[in-house]
Amino acid sequence: MTKTFDWIKAHTLGFVAILIFVFLIAPNAVMLLFSFNQPANKYNFVWHKFSLNAWKNPCASADMCSSIKLSITIAIITMILATALGTMVAFAMMRYRFQGRTFLNVLLFLPMAAPEVTMGITLMTFFYNTTGSNSLGFDTIIIAHVMFSLSYVVVTVKARLAGMDPTLENAAADLYATPFQTFRRVTLPLVMPGILAAALLSFALSIDDYIITVLTAGNEVTFPMYVYSSFQHSVPAQIDVIGSTMLLITLAGITFAQVPQIIKTRKA
Amino acid sequence: MNTLEAVGDLRLTGLTKRFGSFTAVDDLDLTIPQGSFFALLGASGCGKTTTLRMVSGLEDPTAGRIYIGDTEVTSTKPYKRPVNTVFQNYALFPHLNIYDNVAFGLRRRGVKDVKKQVDDILALVELAHLAKRKPTQLSGGQQQRVAVARALINQPQVLLLDEPLGALDLKLRRQMQIELKRIQTEVGLTFVHVTHDQEEAMTMADTIAVMSAGRIEQLGSPEELYENPATTFVANFLGQSNLVAGTVTGKEDGVITVDTHGVRIALPESRSRVESGAVIVGVRPEKVELAAGNAAIESGRNALPGGVVTDASFIGVSTQYLVKMPWGQELSVFEQNTGKEIYRPGAEVTLHWDATQTFGLDGSQDIEAGAEIDDEAAK
Ligand SMILES: Nc1ncnc2c1ncn2[C@@H]1O[C@H](COP(=O)(O)OP(=O)(O)OP(=O)(O)O)[C@@H](O)[C@H]1O
Ligand SMILES: [Mg+2]
Numbered sequence: 140m141t142k143t144f145d146w147i148k149a150h151t152l153g154f155v156a157i158l159i160f161v162f163l164i165a166p167n168a169v170m171l172l173f174s175f176n177q178p179a180n181k182y183n184f185v186w187h188k189f190s191l192n193a194w195k196n197p198c199a200s201a202d203m204c205s206s207i208k209l210s211i212t213i214a215i216i217t218m219i220l221a222t223a224l225g226t227m228v229a230f231a232m233m234r235y236r237f238q239g240r241t242f243l244n245v246l247l248f249l250p251m252a253a254p255e256v257t258m259g260i261t262l263m264t265f266f267y268n269t270t271g272s273n274s275l276g277f278d279t280i281i282i283a284h285v286m287f288s289l290s291y292v293v294v295t296v297k298a299r300l301a302g303m304d305p306t307l308e309n310a311a312a313d314l315y316a317t318p319f320q321t322f323r324r325v326t327l328p329l330v331m332p333g334i335l336a337a338a339l340l341s342f343a344l345s346i347d348d349y350i351i352t353v354l355t356a357g358n359e360v361t362f363p364m365y366v367y368s369s370f371q372h373s374v375p376a377q378i379d380v381i382g383s384t385m386l387l388i389t390l391a392g393i394t395f396a397q398v399p400q401i402i403k404t405r406k407a
Numbered sequence: 408m409n410t411l412e413a414v415g416d417l418r419l420t421g422l423t424k425r426f427g428s429f430t431a432v433d434d435l436d437l438t439i440p441q442g443s444f445f446a447l448l449g450a451s452g453c454g455k456t457t458t459l460r461m462v463s464g465l466e467d468p469t470a471g472r473i474y475i476g477d478t479e480v481t482s483t484k485p486y487k488r489p490v491n492t493v494f495q496n497y498a499l500f501p502h503l504n505i506y507d508n509v510a511f512g513l514r515r516r517g518v519k520d521v522k523k524q525v526d527d528i529l530a531l532v533e534l535a536h537l538a539k540r541k542p543t544q545l546s547g548g549q550q551q552r553v554a555v556a557r558a559l560i561n562q563p564q565v566l567l568l569d570e571p572l573g574a575l576d577l578k579l580r581r582q583m584q585i586e587l588k589r590i591q592t593e594v595g596l597t598f599v600h601v602t603h604d605q606e607e608a609m610t611m612a613d614t615i616a617v618m619s620a621g622r623i624e625q626l627g628s629p630e631e632l633y634e635n636p637a638t639t640f641v642a643n644f645l646g647q648s649n650l651v652a653g654t655v656t657g658k659e660d661g662v663i664t665v666d667t668h669g670v671r672i673a674l675p676e677s678r679s680r681v682e683s684g685a686v687i688v689g690v691r692p693e694k695v696e697l698a699a700g701n702a703a704i705e706s707g708r709n710a711l712p713g714g715v716v717t718d719a720s721f722i723g724v725s726t727q728y729l730v731k732m733p734w735g736q737e738l739s740v741f742e743q744n745t746g747k748e749i750y751r752p753g754a755e756v757t758l759h760w761d762a763t764q765t766f767g768l769d770g771s772q773d774i775e776a777g778a779e780i781d782d783e784a785a786k
Contacts, residue, residue: 313490
């Protein structure tokens with residue numbers, strides 16, 4: 140009796156971990172599976188028969204591929220702008236005492252806390268009243284995406300900076316490093332993991348945003364918008380192909396990022 | 408003039424640092440001769456690190472000036488001072504390996520070929536085999552040695568060491584003490600060595616400054632400080648002292664007579680800080696001997712009769728006694744093991760010592776100052 144009990148006790152954690160893993164992996168597995176489906180009708184919802192068609196021909200719908208191109212372009216530009224600006228804001232907030240610092244802190248949490256719909260509508264109204272209704276399009280999407288990614292970047296980089304031992308910069312200065320050299324040789328390398336994480340985060344936030352994008356896009360159609368609107372008349376297997384590709388790229392990226400670490404531990 | 412090439416004594420004048428209304432360093436005047444080994448000794452929080460940070464330029468003084476030789480460096484940027492620091496928390500760069508940590512200072516000054524120097528200094532601190540490791544993969548003591556090497560390799564005019572040996576075990580500590588002292592004598596750098604450990608300060612330093620609450624209590628050679636403490640704080644903090652309150656009753660031929668609890672004590676005038684009124688007479692425990700009961704004590708020696716042994720610990724080379732005096736105070740006595748009788752607790756004894764070994768302090772001070780702190784540090 141106690142033996143069974145002990146066995147359960149010893150394995151509960153592992154069991155729960157497996158459940159959570161399944162829970163997380165299931166949608167992705169379904170997506171991967173259905174990318175190999177040849178749907179019986181326009182909706183790729185029911186398994187019909189195995190086929191490589193969708194993979195061989197990912198751009199069956201030209202609109203879909205141009206929407207992907209647009210989404211990736213926007214995500215890259217957003218990532219660069221938000222990461223650069225957010226990193227600077229984070230440094231300013233950590234290093235300087237200035238009027239309104241606390242207020243800025245609250246302000247930064249606003250985009251994270253405010254409902255997305257509200258933000259989208261507000262932005263649309265803002266653009267209507269400043270640059271005019273014709274201005275909605277690529278530029279306004281970028282502005283909106285940079286705006287909502289910025290907070291996440293600042294928070295991520297700030298956390299990394301706060302965790303840094305301030306005597307390290309003292310030590311660099313003590314060892315003849317000018318402020319610029321201290322930044323380049325000590326501060327930046329130490330904060331870099333935070334900056335990279337922030338960049339990834341802003342890319343991910345931008346590429347799958349729907350609500351704010353729809354309200355600021357004008358005539359542009361991003362990938363999430365394409366998927367959502369195509370839902371009205373068809374769901375081609377190509378959507379699963381794109382989703383799977385993104386997943387595989389992400390996985391490959393994460394694995395690749397860890398390779399140097401693994402090699403190092405092996406060597407040591 | 409290039410401040411990096413400033414040469415000479417390190418001079419602090421009126422150096423003060425306040426954090427808000429709290430004064431961490433209070434009007435410090437100090438000259439540390441070039442090439443000397445200077446120890447800054449004091450209890451936790453007395454302002455040692457703050458003083459070093461002002462010398463290295465990491466903290467701006469509220470008032471006062473800092474000179475190296477004739478060059479004033481009070482507001483010189485830290486990276487333009489010929490000063491390096493071994494930080495209390497090591498502050499090794501976690502993203503660089505040991506080799507690059509140690510080479511950091513040389514490279515920033517544009518030294519091209521650093522390999523030989525880095526290899527030499529790593530060999531000196533016995534870490535050559537760990538050059539490729541990251542700081543987190545080192546033990547506390549090894550990290551401390553890297554911190555010493557990283558500062559020392561630059562051969563600065565002034566090397567500031569903020570408790571650089573705190574994390575080392577006794578053997579390594581002694582070894583590093585000898586090594587540091589050897590390097591200092593060889594290269595002739597000025598070392599300012601902050602420590603809690605009075606034994607370390609006494610064995611290594613030419614000059615010791617005892618610091619308390621942001622001020623220098625006393626400054627001098629180890630012998631001077633030990634034999635002639637200026638305050639009760641120094642007497643209690645640096646080693647142990649038996650301090651007894653009394654009143655001056657007379658003075659004759661360079662000898663002051665003091666009445667302590669009804670007993671007459673002779674005190675050499677040259678070793679007393681006061682010549683009249685309230686006085687605290689002191690004697691180090693190892694200078695005191697015990698005699699049974701009320702045995703007659705030869706002349707030329709001070710005697711305090713009527714003590715009762717409350718504790719006797721035999722530790723081989725000596726026996727440490729605690730003796731309760733008729734007025735309630737407990738005094739300590741370290742008697743060397745010369746084959747003499749060992750007194751058991753309860754035994755009645757008279758304390759006696761060579762009168763010239765007595766020192767006198769201003770009677771208006773707290774007799775216990777510095778004593779509790781020392782006990783804590785010893786733990
Ligand atoms: N940045 C600061 N702001 C406010 N108070 C400070 C600051 N730095 C130090 N202090 C205070 O100044 C006093 C002296 O600090 P310091 O670090 O110089 O002590 P220390 O003698 O080095 O002590 P320890 O032996 O524990 O290292 C302490 O009471 C400390 O609390
Ligand atoms: Mg300190």
